[in-house]
Amino acid sequence: MPSFFTPSRIETPQSKAMENSKTKQEGAAVDAELTTAIMARRFHASVIGPETWEGYIFSDLEIRIRESTDLYGAVLWPSAMVLCHFLETNKDKYNLTDKNVIELGAGTGLVTIVSSLLGAKVTATDLPDVLGNLQYNVTRNTKGRCKYIPLVTELTWGQEVEQRFPHATHCFDYILAADVVYAHPYLDELMDTFDHLCQKNTQILWAMRFRLDPENSFVNRFQQHFHLEELYDLPSLSIKLYHAWRKDEKSKGQGQAAA
Ligand SMILES: C[S@@+](CC[C@H](N)C(=O)[O-])C[C@H]1O[C@@H](n2cnc3c(N)ncnc32)[C@H](O)[C@@H]1O
Numbered sequence: 001m002p003s004f005f006t007p008s009r010i011e012t013p014q015s016k017a018m019e020n021s022k023t024k025q026e027g028a029a030v031d032a033e034l035t036t037a038i039m040a041r042r043f044h045a046s047v048i049g050p051e052t053w054e055g056y057i058f059s060d061l062e063i064r065i066r067e068s069t070d071l072y073g074a075v076l077w078p079s080a081m082v083l084c085h086f087l088e089t090n091k092d093k094y095n096l097t098d099k100n101v102i103e104l105g106a107g108t109g110l111v112t113i114v115s116s117l118l119g120a121k122v123t124a125t126d127l128p129d130v131l132g133n134l135q136y137n138v139t140r141n142t143k144g145r146c147k148y149i150p151l152v153t154e155l156t157w158g159q160e161v162e163q164r165f166p167h168a169t170h171c172f173d174y175i176l177a178a179d180v181v182y183a184h185p186y187l188d189e190l191m192d193t194f195d196h197l198c199q200k201n202t203q204i205l206w207a208m209r210f211r212l213d214p215e216n217s218f219v220n221r222f223q224q225h226f227h228l229e230e231l232y233d234l235p236s237l238s239i240k241l242y243h244a245w246r247k248d249e250k251s252k253g254q255g256q257a258a259a
Contacts, residue, residue, distance in 0.1 A: 027233065035236050038078075038085045056081070056110060058088050059117040063141045065108050068133050076108045079179035079207035082239050084114040086205070086231060094205070096120035098147075099173040102165075102197060104155065104190070105180040106130075109137040112150050115176060121148040123172075125155030158189025161196045171199055178207040181218045191218075195225055204244040205231075211238070 043055040053064040054076060068074035087094065097119035103112045105126055112124035116138075126134055135152040142150055155164065175197050180190060198204060204226065210216050222228065225247055232241035 028235075031234050031236050034085075034232060035234055038081050038234075038237075041081055041085060056084075058084055058110075058114045061117060061141075061145065063110065063113055065110055065137050065141075066133060067108055074108065074130065074133055076110055077179040077209065078237050079209050079239050080107065080110045082232060082234065082237065082241055083111050083176060083178045083205060083207040086241055087111075087114055087118060091118055094174075094203075096174065100171065101174045101176060102155075102172045104157070104175065104177040104193065104197075106134055106152075107178075109134045109141075109152075111176050111178055112138055112152075113141045115174075116142045116146040116148065116150045119147055120174070122150040124150055124152045127156055128154050155193070156189075157186050157193040161193050165197060167199065170197075172197055172202050175202060175204045176206075177204070179209045180206075181208055181215050182211055183215055187215070187218055191221065191225070194222070198226070198244075198246055200246065202245070204242070206242045206244060207239055208242060209237075209239050 041056050041058065043057065045053060045055065051066060053066045056063045056065065065076050067076060087096065096115055099120045101115050101120040102123045103125060106112050106124040107126060107130065109124060112122045115122050124134060124138060131152055131154060138150050138152055175194065181187065194204065208219065226244040227247055229243040230240055231243050234240070
C-alpha cells in the first residue's frame with residue numbers, strides 16, 4: 001500500500017455519536033464563555049444613592065439604567081445585553097456608524113444607547129407608558145457622548161405604522177429588537193411591523209428569548225417572510241440572536257452586513 005494512502009473515514013453509529021457529543025461540548029463551551037462575557041457587562045452601584053440604577057459597561061463607557069416597576073418595558077431583560085454585546089464585538093461587520101436604526105420595544109433603552117454610542121442615528125420606540133423612563137435613560141447616557149441625538153417616540157405595533165413611518169421618508173438600515181416575543185396578544189401586529197419597516201436593504205438583528213409555545217412558533221412564522229441566520233445560541237439564557245432580511249430580496253444574505 002503506498003504510504004500516502006489515507007483510508008476514507010468510515011462513519012459508524014459510534015463515530016457519529018462521538019462527533020455529536022463533541023459538537024455539543026463545543027456548543028456548551030461557547031455558550032458558557034459568551035454568557036460569562038455578556039453578564040460581566042453589568043455592575044451594581046457601590047454606594048446606595050437616592051435613585052436605584054443598574055450599571056453596564058459598553059464602548060468603555062459606564063451606562064446607568066433606571067428601571068421602574070410593574071411594566072415589561074420598565075425592566076432590562078438579558079436579551080438586550082446579548083444584542084448590545086454582539087453589536088459592540090462585531091462592529092466591523094455590522095458597522096452602525098451613520099446608519100439609520102430603529103429599535104422596537106426599546107424598554108429601558110440599553111440597545112438604543114449602545115447603538116448611539118456606536119455612531120448610529122437611532123429611533124427608539126415603545127408603548128406610550130414606557131416612553132418617559134426610556135427618554136430619561138437615553139438622554140442621561142447619550143448626552144454629549146454621541147454624534148446623533150437619539151429620537152424616542154411611540155410605536156405601538158400594527159398601529160398607524162405606515163402613517164408614522166412612511167416608506168417614502170423612512171428607510172432603515174437596521175431594525176433592532178430584544179425580547180419582543182412573549183405572551184402578549186400582538187404577535188401578528190409585531191410581524192406586520194417588521195414587515196412594514198424591513199425594506200430592500202434593511203437588516204434585522206433580533207434577540208429572541210425562548211419561553212413557551214405558541215410564542216416560540218413565532219420564529220417559524222417569521223421565517224415565512226424573512227431569511228434567518230443564527231448568530232448566537234445561548235441555551236443557558238434561553239436566548240438566540242438572529243440576523244434576518246427580506247425573503248423577496250435575493251441580493252441580501254449571509255456575510256452581506258452593511259460596511
Ligand atoms: C420584554 S420587554 C423587552 C424590553 C427591552 N427590549 C429589553 O430587552 O430590555 C418587551 C418590550 O416590548 C414592548 N411592547 C409590548 N407590546 C408592545 C406593543 N404592542 N407595541 C409596542 N411595544 C410593545 C414593551 O413595552 C417592552 O418594552
